[in-house]
Structure formats: structure tokens, C-alpha cells
Amino acid sequence: MKIIPVTCAIIQFNNKILAVQRGETMKLPMKWEFAGGKIEAGESEIDCIKREIFEELNIHIEVKERLTPVIHQYPDFKIELIPFTAKYVSGELKLKEHSDFVLANKQELINLDWAEADLPILKEFIEL
Template sequence: MPIEVVAALLLRGEKFLACQRSAHKARGLLWEFVGGKVEPGETKTQALVRECQEELGVTVSVGRPVLELTHAYPDLTIHLTLFAASLTGEEPQRLEHADLRWMTWQEAQSYPFCPADQEILAQLGQIGPFGKG
């Protein structure tokens, strides 16, 4: 049974927020979209709000789902839902990640992303919300 995971597509102009995983975590130092596991009794929206608060110290307004995918890692299988989300005021802080960076889709191509997030980037390159330029 896949683990339910949520992630936020936070946009600022032509850039989105990418987070670098801590070195001591699985897939350490790879880049990803902010988010995490849905806890028992939580909706996906509640989980995303909680994860953004825990990981970035921000409050987000969660919009529509952008895409969903299932990805099998060697140690677990996840069902990931990426939501459009927006910051409600605070600037993201690096509370749990090695680094945070606003990057364009094109810039992201030169960063090592987690495999599931690579799939997201590939799909976003085809469907938007930003073009390949």
C-alpha cells in the first residue's frame, strides 16, 4: 500500500521553491518540493499546511491539485499529490532542509532532484505552469 504524500508548488513569478533534503535523511542532499507524509486522520490539505509550517515556518493557502503520481523507491512506495499553494505572508525559513532556493524550471534541470520529483518536473515541463524557457 503506497504511503500518501503531499507536496506544494509554491510559485514566485517564473520560479518555484525547491528544498534540499538534509544529509542525514533518506535521499539526503537531493532536491524536492516541500511537503511530506499525510498522518492518520488528516486530509491532504491539512497535511500540506502542517508540513509547510514545520519545514519552512510558513502558512500556506492550498489550492487545486496540479498532478498525482505513484513512485516506487527501493525502501517505500509513495502516492504523491502536488498542490498549487501560495504563501500567506511569511518568508520561508530553512528549518529542516540543507538549503532552499527559488528556481526556474530550466534551472531545476541542473539540480539533482529526488526521483519522484524528477517525474513531477518532467510533467510540469509538458503541462505548465511554467514553460521551458
Template sequence: MKKEINVVGAVVVDGGKILCARRSETMSLPGMWEFPGGKIEAGETPRAALAREMREELDCVVEVEEQVESTRHEYDFGFVTLTTFYSTLAGDAPRLREHSEIRWLDPGELGSLEWAPADIPAVEKIAADDAAAAADVSRPAGR
């Protein structure tokens, strides 16, 4: 029976751009992009886990906001349930500790990266929400 792993990811938004983190060669799924975060520990809420993981992985403090998406994906090592949350920086910029690279991208650019499979539904939702918001802004008043 495969292991069940519950993880959280931060969709950090700053100046309209979104933080993307590339998994290092020492991590599972090396070279793939993700919303940074990690495992929820026993007795920990998802939001508390995300705040802790961001301190540990990227040496930054975030304010965890509304949920973006929750998806379950089967990998060869087990089933991962990933819950992503919009977040904002509450201090210094992220610094690399575990990841090999970080990038700040516009929501419409997220699809240009090779994402870890569990992150793809959140990427698609963010891009769709951004496109819908842009359409609302460009629509003339009264229509």
C-alpha cells in the same frame, strides 16, 4: 510486502519562481531536491497535511491551490504516492528547519537539479506547462 506511504508536496510559486528544497543528510534521499511537504496523517486531507507540513518543515504558511500531479514511485523502503499542489505564500518567507538548502528557480530551470524520483513527473509537467504558456504568449494574434 512494502509499505505504502502517501505524501504531499508544495509547488510554491512566488513572482514566477518556484521553491525547491534540498533534503538534508539526516533525511532519506539525502542531497536530492524536492517540493517540500510530507506524510498525510490519519484523518487528514491532503491539503490540510500540506499546510501543516509547510508550517513544520519551513516555518511558513501557504495557501494550497490546484493539484499539479500525483505519482507513485517504488523506493527500496516502500511505495510512495506523491500528490503535489500549487501553493502561494500567505506570510513570511520559508526558513530552513529540516532541509539543507532552498532555492527559487524559474520553471525552465527546474531540470538543472537532481530531483527525488517521485518529484520528477511534477517537475516535467511544470516545465511543459511553462513552455506551452510561453509559446502561446509569443504566438502572433490571429494565428
């Protein structure tokens, strides 16, 4: 099975972190995740995460640090999730694909129902 490379961003708004909830019609419906998306042909990881965040959330970010990628096998697809920490720079947050969002501290994030691939990333981030 082909591995789909996907980036995601742990975006800091002041002292809170952004998490987004997948819509009912998306794969993994209603699960929480760090926003991001598939890397396009010829695109760098950084270019991808900046583009995806703008397309999905209408905001600009400053990418800070690359965390440990996670390879996760879902029942019908396999992804390599490549996480970055980032800082909100500008723009008005507007959800274009997701059903909800939350700005939360690390402890509040633990209580959300996360997509499985995001869990090791959340754990690494909390331990930073």
C-alpha cells in the same frame, strides 16, 4: 509493501518556484524536492500540505491546484506523492529539516538533482 501517502507543494514566490534540498541524514540525502510530508490519520490532503509547509519552512501558503499523483517505488519504501501548486502567503522562510533551498524559474529547476518521485511532477508542472 504499504504505500505511504505524501503531499508536496510547488510554491510560487512571485515569478519563482521554491525547491528544497534534503539534508545529509535524511532518506535520499542531498536530493532536491518540493517540500511536503506524510498525511496523518484523519487529515485531508490540503490540511496536510499546509501543516507540513508551516512545520518545515515556517511559511503559510494558499493551495491552488492538485496535480497528478505519482506512485514511486524506492528500494526500501513506496510513496504516493500528491502534488499541489500553491502561492506563498506569509511568514519568514526558515529551513527546519532541509539543508538548502532555491527560488528558481522553471528552466533553472530542470538542472537540479531531483528525488526520483518528484521528476514526473516537475515535468507536469513545466508543461502547464
